[in-house]
Amino acid sequence: MSKxxxxxxxxxEAVRDALQKLxxxxxxxxxxxxxxxxxxxEKIAPVLFEAVAKQIENDRWYPSAGMWMADDSDMSEEKLxxxxxxxxxxxxxxxxxxxxxxxxAKIYNDAFTQVIYTANFDxxxxxxxxxxxxxDNAAYTRxxxxxxxxxxxxxxxxxxxxxxxxxxxxxxxVIAVYQTDLDLKSVKQPVYTGEATAxxxxxxxxxxxxxxxxxxxxxxxxxxxxxxxxxxxxVATSVAETxxxxxxxxxxxxxxxxxxxxxxxxxxTEDLSGDVVIRIKETAGKEKALxxxxxxxxxxxxxxILPYELQTxxxxxxxxxxxxxxxx
Amino acid sequence: xxxxILKPHLTRKIxxxxxxxxxxxxxxxxxxxVAPDLKGFPYPLPSKKSDYTxxxxxxxxxxxxxxxxxxxxxxAKAERPExxxxxxSAHKHLDDDEVKAILPEGDNxxxxxxxDSVSYIEMIMLTCEERGDLLREESHKYVMRRGMICHMNxxxxxxxxxxxxxxxxDNDGTFTGDHFVGEAFRYxxxxxxxxxxxxxxxEARKFATLTSEAMLLLTYVHxxxxxxxxxxxxxxxxxLPDDGHFYQRKGDVATCCETNESKxxxxxxxxxxxxxxxxxxLAKLYRDLGYTDDDIAYKADTSSDEVTNHFLHYRxxxxxxxxxxxxxxxxxxxxxxxxxxxxxxxKFEFLEHSGKPTTWAKWSxxxxxxxxxxxxxxxxxxxxxxxxxxxxxxxxxxxSIWKETYDALIADGYAELSTKHFDRFFHGAMGVGASxxxxxxxGDNLLALATFWMLCTLEEDEELLATYRKSFKTWSNTLLRxxxxxxxxxxxxxxxxxxxxFERMADWFYRHEITRHAALVRLERHDVPVKRLRHxxxxxxxxxxxxxxxERSTEKFDRNPFQxxxxxDARNSHYEGCYPYTFAYWAGRYYGFIAEExxx
Numbered sequence: 058m059s060k061x062x063x064x065x066x067x068x069x070e071a072v073r074d075a076l077q078k079l080x081x082x083x084x085x086x087x088x089x090x091x092x093x094x095x096x097x098x099e100k101i102a103p104v105l106f107e108a109v110a111k112q113i114e115n116d117r118w119y120p121s122a123g124m125w126m127a128d129d130s131d132m133s134e135e136k137l138x139x140x141x142x143x144x145x146x147x148x149x150x151x152x153x154x155x156x157x158x159x160x161x162a163k164i165y166n167d168a169f170t171q172v173i174y175t176a177n178f179d180x181x182x183x184x185x186x187x188x189x190x191x192x193d194n195a196a197y198t199r200x201x202x203x204x205x206x207x208x209x210x211x212x213x214x215x216x217x218x219x220x221x222x223x224x225x226x227x228x229x230x231v232i233a234v235y236q237t238d239l240d241l242k243s244v245k246q247p248v249y250t251g252e253a254t255a256x257x258x259x260x261x262x263x264x265x266x267x268x269x270x271x272x273x274x275x276x277x278x279x280x281x282x283x284x285x286x287x288x289x290x291x292v293a294t295s296v297a298e299t300x301x302x303x304x305x306x307x308x309x310x311x312x313x314x315x316x317x318x319x320x321x322x323x324x325x326t327e328d329l330s331g332d333v334v335i336r337i338k339e340t341a342g343k344e345k346a347l348x349x350x351x352x353x354x355x356x357x358x359x360x361x362i363l364p365y366e367l368q369t370x371x372x373x374x375x376x377x378x379x380x381x382x383x384x385x
Numbered sequence: 386x387x388x389x390i391l392k393p394h395l396t397r398k399i400x401x402x403x404x405x406x407x408x409x410x411x412x413x414x415x416x417x418x419v420a421p422d423l424k425g426f427p428y429p430l431p432s433k434k435s436d437y438t439x440x441x442x443x444x445x446x447x448x449x450x451x452x453x454x455x456x457x458x459x460x461a462k463a464e465r466p467e468x469x470x471x472x473x474s475a476h477k478h479l480d481d482d483e484v485k486a487i488l489p490e491g492d493n494x495x496x497x498x499x500x501d502s503v504s505y506i507e508m509i510m511l512t513c514e515e516r517g518d519l520l521r522e523e524s525h526k527y528v529m530r531r532g533m534i535c536h537m538n539x540x541x542x543x544x545x546x547x548x549x550x551x552x553x554x555d556n557d558g559t560f561t562g563d564h565f566v567g568e569a570f571r572y573x574x575x576x577x578x579x580x581x582x583x584x585x586x587x588e589a590r591k592f593a594t595l596t597s598e599a600m601l602l603l604t605y606v607h608x609x610x611x612x613x614x615x616x617x618x619x620x621x622x623x624x625l626p627d628d629g630h631f632y633q634r635k636g637d638v639a640t641c642c643e644t645n646e647s648k649x650x651x652x653x654x655x656x657x658x659x660x661x662x663x664x665x666x667l668a669k670l671y672r673d674l675g676y677t678d679d680d681i682a683y684k685a686d687t688s689s690d691e692v693t694n695h696f697l698h699y700r701x702x703x704x705x706x707x708x709x710x711x712x713x714x715x716x717x718x719x720x721x722x723x724x725x726x727x728x729x730x731x732k733f734e735f736l737e738h739s740g741k742p743t744t745w746a747k748w749s750x751x752x753x754x755x756x757x758x759x760x761x762x763x764x765x766x767x768x769x770x771x772x773x774x775x776x777x778x779x780x781x782x783x784x785s786i787w788k789e790t791y792d793a794l795i796a797d798g799y800a801e802l803s804t805k806h807f808d809r810f811f812h813g814a815m816g817v818g819a820s821x822x823x824x825x826x827x828g829d830n831l832l833a834l835a836t837f838w839m840l841c842t843l844e845e846d847e848e849l850l851a852t853y854r855k856s857f858k859t860w861s862n863t864l865l866r867x868x869x870x871x872x873x874x875x876x877x878x879x880x881x882x883x884x885x886x887f888e889r890m891a892d893w894f895y896r897h898e899i900t901r902h903a904a905l906v907r908l909e910r911h912d913v914p915v916k917r918l919r920h921x922x923x924x925x926x927x928x929x930x931x932x933x934x935x936e937r938s939t940e941k942f943d944r945n946p947f948q949x950x951x952x953x954d955a956r957n958s959h960y961e962g963c964y965p966y967t968f969a970y971w972a973g974r975y976y977g978f979i980a981e982e983x984x985x
Contacts, residue, residue: 377433
């Protein structure tokens with residue numbers, strides 16, 4: 058069985074050592090570095106980052122796609138979504154890569170499976186898991202949770218070990234397994250939603266107010282979310298409060314024909330097109346037919362939502378609506 | 386359970402004409418358009434508010450709104466939520482989406498649209514049975530050919546009276562089998578309620594029998610002695626489509642015709658014996674029209690779609706028609722035995738005369754072991770084979786080799802394999818980067834339905850029945866999301882513990898039109914999001930909401946009813962058979978799940 062060489066330590070020395078080994082041994086493949094870590098590396102050691110970037114582009118270094126930075130496994134839907142959104146966008150825009158295997162911590166939120174599925178990941182490798190199984194949620198989405206990789210720390214292995222073994226990426230090994238016939242048990246994800254923190258709530262309010270007042274501060278807000286992932290709630294709070302100013306969220310901006318649905322997020326799209334994103338979640342565990350009215354942006358539409366399902370709608374300037382994957 | 390009571394309901398009837406037609410009232414051209422003020426309108430509207438250019442009030446407070454992008458009917462007092470807002474568009478209801486003027490006339494409305502077109506839209510009150518009768522009438526008059534039902538093209542758009550009279554159908558046995566279900570249940574229900582000698586019962590029996598004969602003919606028309614089934618057959622004068630493998634009969638030999646497909650497979654000119662006699666009772670379907678056996682060109686490369694619906698037909702025809710028609714019953718038994726023998730002799734594969742398996746009719750472990758389609762198909766195909774054997778035992782009243790084979794397959798894990806559909810299907814779809822609804826072969830829904838419906842209503846062993854019910858439910862996502870009573874009722878018959886939303890089933894009947902004209906409709910709607918699926922390309926878009934049948938395209942059972950379709954003129958000259966409606970309606974009546982208001 059091929060070995061999986063993983064960079065466990067995020068330091069200049071550790072990255073440099075991994076790059077040296079990649080140069081010395083053509084058969085070696087390295088796994089590791091999240092979007093956050095790569096972003097930091099670019100800031101503090103741009104030359105080293107360029108070397109890693111080259112290896113990523115050549116498929117000899119496989120970063121940890123999934124979360125921008127997970128500081129906690131108990132998080133709100135919106136924090137989870139933004140984390141995955143900014144990570145996948147980073148790899149796509151920076152390296153032209155769309156990875157199919159999610160790597161990271163298991164997140165205790167019933168949207169986890171749906172988020173992974175709609176972000177086009179086929180499978181995930183979770184830090185804590187020791188079994189391979191299908192993970193389902195109530196909204197009929199599923200992902201493969203894979204374990205059983207033979208990981209070694211790239212910084213701990215010596216030349217003899219490298220010469221004596223074959224190496225593969227987590228991505229390739231899991232996808233190869235995925236392509237085989239699998240008869241596995243399935244596990245239903247329990248219904249659970251992490252509460253948004255005070256800073257997250259302020260950011261969400263700021264985004265909603267931007268839409269309600271036609272202010273486009275998306276870049277600024279994105280930076281706040283990233284600061285928030287890093288635990289810098291003060292920065293996020295301060296910027297959000299500045300954006301909000303004296304404004305108040307208009308909670309009647311979007312109206313439903315049901316009390317069992319909540320607005321998770323109202324914001325502009327990340328692509329700065331000016332389109333609006335309305336993200337909603339069913340909260341009572343019941344499938345229902347909904348009408349959603351949002352006169353201010355000339356939108357009024359019907360939809361069908363499954364138990365605990367998240368749905369994301371993109372409304373264009375003409376008021377036409379598209380149901381999109383979560384990632385807008 | 387008590388039946389859900391269906392009531393008479395408004396139904397759309399559309400008459401297309403040009404504006405110089407004498408029937409068009411002059412007042413339509415004299416209306417003065419005023420754009421409506423829709424600020425604060427309480428419901429989502431199909432057109433953008435600023436696109437509405439005119440409005441007028443009809444009976445009972447109904448307001449008709451004309452837009453550049455279609456016609457909206459607003460009935461604030463409608464009893465059913467789905468009826469509050471209705472949408473009409475080209476090409477099903479209008480020639481052109483641009484509404485120029487509207488003139489209500491009682492419950493109905495005249496609509497000037499496009500350059501010179503007028504639609505007269507009548508809202509007529511019908512029972513669901515009456516709606517089904519009108520659909521049958523259209524299909525039997527214009528779509529049926531020698532007892533077979535599939536679809537029909539016309540020479541002129543929107544004029545069914547210009548029906549060609551012939552068509553190319555790849556699955557005549559499948560769709561005629563579906564039609565047979567509706568006809569057989571209709572006969573059974575009318576016999577139960579009105580008696581055998583009632584004129585309606587007699588008429589029902591006639592068409593159920595005709596459809597059954599057409600099904601049986603497909604199992605003999607090839608003249609091969611080894612129990613084959615033809616996909617379809619054509620007679621002299623009907624153009625052969627350049628699709629698949631056709632064999633032209635002459636004397637005792639049928640020769641493979643030249644088509645792109647037969648050239649590719651090197652079968653052009655292949656000779657196959659055809660001396661096995663076609664029973665006179667069945668051959669009359671073409672002989673009475675002046676054709677001989679030498680006028681037949683039959684289509685081979687038969688798939689499991691065909692085979693499965695033939696077994697569905699064997700069971701229901703035997704149960705419903707057999708007792709009163711011993712001659713037909715003997716033909717059913719003979720055909721059933723021959724088909725089952727063919728499959729067993731072919732080591733659970735359907736074989737061409739050359740001994741090679743057809744492309745899509747394989748129930749063998751050899752096929753199941755194939756990565757990709759074999760792995761994904763195995764749960765359904767395993768159950769199909771068990772169903773064929775169970776039906777054969779039921780129809781023939783024999784056990785012999787059928788029971789021996791059935792028991793051996795159970796011991797070999799076939800029943801247990803049938804429970805793995807959802808896991809394998811989901812996995813297979815994701816393996817190609819698709820979502821399940823994108824990757825589904827929609828015809829498989831019906832195959833699963835027929836298979837597990839039959840197994841769950843024939844199997845008496847408690848343990849096996851529980852396994853089949855469990856397997857049936859692995860299809861519930863894809864079957865029940867369509868809110869098609871034709872899927873839901875047989876599933877309820879097989880799995881009495883499933884929960885159905887009968888209000889939504891009723892909407893499906895109420896909102897079914899009285900024609901199966903397959904013109905497409907405007908799906909660029911302001912009130913319904915378009916959903917991007919996992920692949921994200923244009924072909925992989927769905928409507929986010931399942932539209933009512935009269936506001937979406939008219940399709941066969943085996944299409945995705947959510948699919949986002951781009952309109953094309955070709956569909957204006959296309960009519961589908963009525964069986965999705967009649968199958969659903971009469972299955973519901975047969976099982977007592979639905980009844981008409983006032984019905985005793």
